[in-house]
Amino acid sequence: MPHLDPFTVPEFHLPFENSKDPGADRANAEATAWAVDRGLIEAEASEQFAGIGFGHLAARVDRGAPYGRLLLLAQWMAWSFVLDDQHDLLIRSGRVGDWQPLSAAMARHVSGAPAGPAPADPAPAKAADPAPAKAAGDPARANPLVASFAELCDRILAGMSPLIQARYRRHVPRMLRSLDEEAANRRPGHRPAVEEYVLTRRHSSQLLPMMDMVEADQGVEVPDGADAAPELRELLWSAVDVISWGNDVFSLPKEYSCGDTNNLAALLADWHGLGLPDAVRAVEGRIRDRVEEFLAVSRSLPTALDALGVTDPAARTAVRRRVRCYEEWMIGTDLWQRHDCTRYRDERFAAGLEAAYTRPDLVSVA
Template sequence: MGGSMTQLNSFSVPDFHLPFGNSKHPLAARANAEAATWAVRHELVTDAVDQFAGIGFGHLAGRVSGDVPYETVVLLAEWMAWSFVLDDQHDHLIRTGEVAAWRPVAEAITEHLATGSAGGSGARRNPLVKGFVDVCDRILDGMPEGPAARYRAHVPLMLDSLDQEAGNRGGEGRPTVRDYILMRRHSSQILPMMDMVEAGLGLDVPQRIHDLPEFKALVASALDVISWGNDVFSLPKEHSCGDNNNLVSLISSWEGCSLATAVRAVEGRIQDRIEEYLAGERLLTETLDARGETDPQVRAAVSRIVRSYEDWIIGADLWQRYECTRYSDERFAAGLESAYTRPGLVSVA
């Protein structure tokens, strides 16, 4: 992989010049503490709880949720807390060569989504599965039909993408940049959260709108800006532990350039993607006009969900810069596992 750790010692994340404003829920810090307590109660985290809370999932939830009741922000923060544990546990199994232990957990989660039951396997007693069942059931309770169907579809795709990441770090080797970008839209774990935000705002944008190529392109642009930005923030960790699931590392590797050059290349790609996102907003409006989508409720819902995607783009960036200690933590930046990662969690029955 191009570059060396000496190059990353003075690593700084560029300003991506995101053209959006952002506000944060006034009780985001409280939601963060409550979500951390939830994770401890479900035995997802047992040590270094303050460091775990330093991820700042409540702050991110407060930046992307919009003007919603506090309980809605807490629920998203709890899902985010679970998602970070999921990600770290999967990474742990890759490091220890125990990826086979992942399948029963993923299957129990998928089965619960499909049937409302985590099955009869020992995996359903695992804290990761039990935590999922608790938060998933509360998410789906009262969720409008459209966002619920999309959430049920997106979570398995998210789990599949983690398997792809494991393959990229194992025998399958580095993916192409194009394949990585497609996978990253799911491994970012954002799509189920976007479904939650849509529901939390009281929206149910019709599936026919979600299926429009112009709408899908807009979502893809937002996901790419967020995911590629995150790859820059997390580069020191992924580079130092040999994880090739990072756009900067892949560009450096495929194009034979330094990491510094690759960071500038990703910065340029992000700027291009933002321009495509802004053009995509205009194109979506024109498309809805041309299709005769004049229902004021539908148009208002589309307008609000588009604003929500802007919240995601700027909110994720501000969160990583100012409210999240995960990417500046010395252990993390050195490629080590976080102090709060429970080594035997997935094998716990």
């Protein structure tokens, strides 16, 4: 791998406002305790794991949600970081095949999990909050990553309307499949085309299920007629691209150091013969363009909804609130990476090494 040229993370063009829910610290601590209790990380690694700041990210994008739902989002985010790092370990160690039974078990669960009544705000993770029972006949369900997924999935669906449940059930399996695509991108001697990578990244970012959760927590119910608007779909992809590409810059040292081709800056450098500083500036330019596209499409939404015959005031209000959620996601993720998260400043991470909380034995089926 060529030498990692030093570069500066730019101040991206994100003309939006954001503030943090006051439950951030509490959610971060309790989500960390939950991850230890569920066997996702070892207790001695909890301080480093907590430094990721998933409770702070949840508090930036789900401000004002009932605390129990904010904690649930933080727990899902904590689980997602474990998933991401453990899957990366499988790729590096040549054990990608170990992922398939776990992925299949999770996809089966989300597609068939019953939607029960919405529970009261869950209490902080502790001994009295039992782990879910393990399903008989499916060894993969005994794995802590799958068992904790099933627990979270059931609690998440119980707090969603049927409309948002259906979207979440679609988005999670697509997210899981995208990890297979990322693994394929890292075959020896292979590099994906930039636009191919962008399509995969939209799902491997794991953002869509989280966005569903935030909409449910915030009471944003966009009916299918409005949801089908091409302009609204373009706003979603603009927001996801902006978040994903910005994250690629923050995570570039680690991914470049370990030869991970799933990074926009690294791919632009490779395909176009750029040094990393120039590649980072190219990503910055793409983000600026994508934000301007987002703003332009936002301004065109009323006309687009008129053309679709979406005249119900409640539906149009829901659309406006969804657009505001996208803005919160874009600026909130950037601020989290800059101010709340130690992950991208950790020397082990920047050197391409495994995090101290990664467990080589976690992704296995007994």
